[in-house]
Amino acid sequence: MGNEIVLSVSHLSKQYRKGVKAVDDLSFSLKEGEIFGLLGPNGSGKTTTILMLLGLLESTEGTVEVLGHNPFRTPLVVKRQVGYMPDAIGFYEYMTAYENLDYTARFLGLDANEREKRIKASIAKMRLTDRMHDKVKTYSHGMKRRLGLAELLVKEPRIAILDEPTQGLDPQSIREFLSLITSLRDSEGMTFLLSSHQLDEVQSVCDRVGLFSRGKLISFGSVDALGEEHFGKEVLIDLQAEGKDDLELLLKKQKGVIGVDRQGDNHYLVTASEDIRPILAQQVFSAGCNLTSLEMKKHSLNEIYQLAYKEASNE
Numbered sequence: 600m601g602n603e604i605v606l607s608v609s610h611l612s613k614q615y616r617k618g619v620k621a622v623d624d625l626s627f628s629l630k631e632g633e634i635f636g637l638l639g640p641n642g643s644g645k646t647t648t649i650l651m652l653l654g655l656l657e658s659t660e661g662t663v664e665v666l667g668h669n670p671f672r673t674p675l676v677v678k679r680q681v682g683y684m685p686d687a688i689g690f691y692e693y694m695t696a697y698e699n700l701d702y703t704a705r706f707l708g709l710d711a712n713e714r715e716k717r718i719k720a721s722i723a724k725m726r727l728t729d730r731m732h733d734k735v736k737t738y739s740h741g742m743k744r745r746l747g748l749a750e751l752l753v754k755e756p757r758i759a760i761l762d763e764p765t766q767g768l769d770p771q772s773i774r775e776f777l778s779l780i781t782s783l784r785d786s787e788g789m790t791f792l793l794s795s796h797q798l799d800e801v802q803s804v805c806d807r808v809g810l811f812s813r814g815k816l817i818s819f820g821s822v823d824a825l826g827e828e829h830f831g832k833e834v835l836i837d838l839q840a841e842g843k844d845d846l847e848l849l850l851k852k853q854k855g856v857i858g859v860d861r862q863g864d865n866h867y868l869v870t871a872s873e874d875i876r877p878i879l880a881q882q883v884f885s886a887g888c889n890l891t892s893l894e895m896k897k898h899s900l901n902e903i904y905q906l907a908y909k910e911a912s913n914e
């Protein structure tokens with residue numbers, strides 16, 4: 600992740616005519632080459648925020664700056680460098696994938712050679728080369744999402760904004776899609792903003808996340824930092840060891856152990872003040888037991904969200 604700020608919003612708000620305050624005093628910024636997750640439940644204001652970032656919707660208050668420009672005042676300058684994949688992607692189903700992308704590429708004013716070069720490269724990056732001359736109606740949902748990303752890549756943007764990109768995908772396709780995003784960030788240095796309500800699925804690729812609730816950002820930072828902010832430095836250690844029935848008592852006596860929950864035969868969940876796995880391993884060996892598993896468990900983003908939401912509601 601670089602240090603250059605490529606996108607920033609300051610005190611951004613949007614009140615729709617019907618009185619709904621969809622976005623309320625939002626401030627954050629993105630660094631070049633980072634993958635940022637704008638995460639929250641349906642209706643929390645993610646799409647409204649994205650539309651303002653793209654200059655497609657005017658804010659009621661606050662400012663947006665994308666690559667040094669105001670997207671509402673100079674939409675074309677911003678549009679040229681920012682790729683957008685909406686949650687409902689529309690392709691011409693009876694045209695091939697290649698024809699669909701060529702149709703889009705013509706709007707960029709590229710000559711035929713450049714169009715062909717960019718389309719083939721984008722399709723290859725999304726691993727669709729062997730299907731590029733098939734009609735889109737024969738594509739699976741996951742392939743259409745990848746084609747959506749290929750369409751965005753034809754533009755060679757510096758920033759990509761993806762609204763609910765993993766919506767409707769099975770777990771395997773989610774993992775594949777997210778790994779494509781990570782590889783694009785690594786190879787092209789692109790900056791990504793992903794919106795999603797699938798917190799735990801998307802968190803794995805995000806450098807930082809913003810947790811959204813009713814138009815407000817209730818927490819912002821890396822997942823590890825948010826875990827620490829809301830749960831403190833406590834860690835959970837999953838330990839499995841065979842050979843002794845009263846291992847629980849022994850573990851409880853260890854310095855740094857806050858609590859031990861027995862999960863089943865030979866299986867314990869240890870809450871500790873810090874990562875004391877080497878000490879626990881030593882203790883298990885000294886007791887003559889056979890250690891079969893020793894893993895640090897992190898608080899999931901869903902758990903973090905629930906706690907952040909409670910804390911924000913109590914404020």
Ligand SMILES: Nc1ncnc2c1ncn2[C@@H]1O[C@H](COP(=O)(O)OP(=O)(O)OP(=O)(O)O)[C@@H](O)[C@H]1O
Nearest residue numbers: 615616617619621640641642643644645646647648
């Ligand atoms: N054009 C509109 N006119 C009036 N209210 C709107 C409009 N668009 C969105 N809203 C309201 O603004 C709030 C935020 O909606 P938004 O679509 O931004 O949320 P979201 O987090 O993207 O949700 P989803 O994931 O369901 O799309 C909701 O209460 C919604 O009903």
